[in-house]
Amino acid sequence: MANITLDDPLPVNAQDQGRRQRLQDSFFRSSTLFFALMVLLLLGGVIIALIFGAWPALRTFGFGFLTTEVWNPVTDRFGALAPVYGTIITSLLAMIIGVPVSFGIAVFITELCPAVLKRPLGIAIELLAGIPSIIYGIWGLFVLAPFLQLTVQPFLIATIGHAPVIGRLFAGPPYGIGVLTASIILAIMVLPFITSITRDVFETVPPMLKESAYGLGATTTEVVWNVVLPYTRVGVIGAVMLGLGRALGETMAVTFVIGNAHRIAASILAPGTTISATIANEFTEAVGDLYTSSLIALGLILFVITFIVLAFAKLLLMRLERQVKK
């Protein structure tokens, strides 16, 4: 900015204005600094509260807490293995079901969709994200579960259930609710997030690149696999990690349909439990310090899992970006 030197000093009202502006600036800086610090303080406070609350359980059970499957509130023996396994397996299945579908929707919207459908499809996807998760839970319990129990699950049990090795994955009575149902609902819930980010990222591909590929005679499939995806690798992985983070922490939708069984079963048609479903179901009636502390320890474990997943995603993205720059 050019400094105007005057022979006379600045008039009084200009001096006041300058001081006021400096004050405004410093107030702005300190208040935004305060908000940023508050976020860090909150995060630190949550971590400390979790560790403090979980300490009795961790001290009593030690490392065995992570490897024991038993969950008995009456004899006060708790182990996190079943909820942790349930959280991981439902999130993994949700990703396996949801990512190809989201990817397909994003490709359709960007490459293959007739222009008149683009807007409505986009809006429909965003609306899916706006549905409260408890509505998903209720819908899952009253609509999806009976449907699965009467049609899909008996079919799976009768066909793949009898296959030699993978048959054990589809064994058991058709409950309707269970790990598979919870995973399907989670997949529907993470779909909008992954789809909208993937679609936005796909649209950043320079048309020149795609046109060049088409000009060389590539089919749409080849363009998507060999041009669009490698270009948008970073964004797509970021979208998947976002969806995974949502799936790991989802509570109400899963609680309704997971079946509340503190057991690890080989079959994905069996009931199970996740960390958030366990806490949601049992926290209000946890009698005794050790029970409450075990539930808080579960929360701490979920926090650590989410942190690990996010850190891993960040590292992967950094490595990919470095590769792209090369």
Added chain:
Amino acid sequence: MKRILAMALFAALAWTSAQAADISGAGATFPYPIYAKWADAYKKVTGVGLNYQSIGSGGGIKQIKAKTVTFGASDKPLKLDELEASGLIQFPMIMGGIVPVVNLPGIQPGQLTLDGQTLADIFQGTVTSWDDPKIKALNPGVDLPSKAIAVVHRSDGSGTTFLFTTYLSQASSDWSGKIGANSAVEWPVGIGAKGNEGVANMGKQTDGSIGYVEYAYAKQNNLTYTKMINKDGKVVEPSIKAFQAAAAGADWAGAPGFYLILTNQPGADSWPISGASFILVYKHPIDPPATLTALKFFDWAYKNGGDMAQELAYVPMPANVVDLVRQTWASSIKDSIGKQLWQADQ
């Protein structure tokens, strides 16, 4: 404008303070239908309402120990040493029966018969299909489908579970050795639902399911209950007569702290899975007027609630037991200055 707002605020405050305070309680879902019915009638008579949270016996015990409610309700009675340690007294309020309920299209209520050993096997996961020979043997004329059994049990700390698993332990040594009886057990198979209401709903939804609920829930939701074979080897249908027969031989006077379990009682007409539901209050309550209001409600229910209870197939406590309960109130519950809270002439 300001004056109108001030008057409206004053009127609202005056109105709320003129309302009588509701009695607050929490606990078992087993007696919830009858408590709700009594509360409704009591409010019409006296204007005092009941705010009862049906969260399960485990929740009820936790809330009363945390002193967040005036009384706790539990189908699992506390033992005398636990009562003394927490400063609580317990007394039986109502008795009822727990029935197995199934969801099999084409099977009518009371058409199927089960016995304790088979029931234990089903809930243990050793009997997995409805056309298992053990079930067929008990039901010769019934056309049982070749369907997988979907077990539904309680996911929360439940007095109903305590009574049910106590019965299974008495009927099956395998169950007693491996799983045992408590308000929450490590169920080998099945899905968990919250409260009697949850089990009733889940059972209605899931084809081929079997669960256990208090009889009022089966009646109100038109669930398909089964008959049972009792200790004397007779087939009994759940009814108020069967629950009364189970309660007939109970020796309440000889039970310290009223700790009595009524499962697997002898008698040709006895229903094998019967039990009483208990109320827990403090000997030295922190809010004596609230506890006194609650005791007046229970007293009214003892005197006037019998017909309403029988409509829902609950068994009211016999008169001699009610006298014992009133004596316990008079001798054990003290107000803030150590005086007897419950006066005999009330």
